[in-house]
Structure formats: structure tokens, C-alpha cells
Amino acid sequence: MQKGCAALWIAAAAIGLAGCGKVTPEGAAAPSALAASSPSAAAGTAAPSAAPPAVPSPAVTPVASAEPTAKPAAAPPAASPSPAAKAEELYRGSCIGCHAAELKGGFGPNLQQVGSRKTKDQIIRQIEQGGGDMPGFGGKLSKEQIDILASWLSQQK
Numbered sequence: 331m332q333k334g335c336a337a338l339w340i341a342a343a344a345i346g347l348a349g350c351g352k353v354t355p356e357g358a359a360a361p362s363a364l365a366a367s368s369p370s371a372a373a374g375t376a377a378p379s380a381a382p383p384a385v386p387s388p389a390v391t392p393v394a395s396a397e398p399t400a401k402p403a404a405a406p407p408a409a410s411p412s413p414a415a416k417a418e419e420l421y422r423g424s425c426i427g428c429h430a431a432e433l434k435g436g437f438g439p440n441l442q443q444v445g446s447r448k449t450k451d452q453i454i455r456q457i458e459q460g461g462g463d464m465p466g467f468g469g470k471l472s473k474e475q476i477d478i479l480a481s482w483l484s485q486q487k
């Protein structure tokens with residue numbers, strides 16, 4: 331009996347079959363200890379994955395991209411002074427004393443709708459020769475300056 335049982339015991343230990351009693355409980359206890367250690371290993375790996383979320387960089391990039399677009403947009407208006415800007419400068423220099431700011435009129439009449447009352451040629455004549463109580467500017471302003479003023483004023487309607 332003993333020899334046969336020993337042979338069975340070895341075979342049971344190797345294959346895991348239930349043979350001579352105590353073999354199975356001891357073998358089953360070992361895997362459960364390994365399984366208990368694995369959850370703690372999983373908890374260790376979870377911690378590093380939670381740490382990385384440091385992502386404030388996307389919020390910084392829109393601010394940097396807004397600056398380059400603002401510079402080219404501001405450049406063109408300063409490069410080419412429009413005829414209206416030239417006319418307004420001449421108006422400030424020679425006409426604003428009587429016709430007031432924004433063409434509102436004062437000693438001279440309101441010019442905000444002068445373009446619907448007078449043609450450009452009539453306005454040129456008015457500026458060159460004056461009329462009524464308005465002095466002529468033919469000797470003070472060049473033909474080109476008068477033309478700039480007259481075309482600007484003829485658009486005031």
C-alpha cells in the first residue's frame with residue numbers, strides 16, 4: 331500500500347489530482363496568495379496615470395497667435411492716407427474756423443449735405459473765388475488741394 335500511495339502522491343503533486351488527502355488544500359492556497367498581491371500591483375500602476383494631467387499649454391497658444399494677426403491689420407491704414415483723410419486735414423487747416431468741426435457750420439453754412447446742393451465744379455468755384463462772406467482760397471491752396479476738398483465735399487450728401 332505505501333509504495334503505491336507514494337507513487338500516487340508524487341503523481342498527484344505533479345498533476346494536481348486529488349490523491350492522498352493533504353496535497354490539494356496546500357496547492358490551492360498558493361495561487362490565492364498570488365492573486366491577492368496582484369490588486370496592489372494594479373493600484374500602483376493607477377497612480378502614475380493620474381499624475382500627468384498637466385495641460386495648460388493649449389490656453390497659452392491662442393494668446394500668442396492673436397498678436398501676429400493684430401499687427402498686419404493695423405499696418406495698412408497708416409501706410410496709405412486716403413483722399414478723405416487728406417481733405418479732412420486741409421479742412422482743419424483752412425475751413426474749420428467758419429464751417430466748424432464735422433462740417434456742422436458756424437459763421438459759414440453747414441456743409442454736411444453740400445454735395446446734394448452743389449456740384450463739384452460749383453464747390454471748386456466757391457473755394458477758389460469765395461462768395462458772400464467767404465474769402466477765396468485760390469491763392470492759398472493749390473489746384474490739387476482744392477480738388478481734393480471739392481471731391482470730398484461733393485460726396486457729403
Ligand code: HEC
Pocket residue numbers: 421424425426427428429437438439440441444447448453456457461462463464465467479483
Ligand atoms: C471766413 C470764414 C470762412 C472760411 C474760412 C471758409 N468759408 Fe466756406 N463759406 C463761408 C460763408 C460765409 C459761406 C456762405 C457764402 C454765401 O453766403 O454764399 C461759405 C460757403 C461755402 C460753401 C458753399 C456752401 C453751400 O451750402 O452752398 C462751400 C462749399 C464752402 N464754403 C467751402 C469752404 C471750404 C472748403 C473752406 C476751406 C478751404 C471754406 N469754405 C472756408 C465762410 C467761410
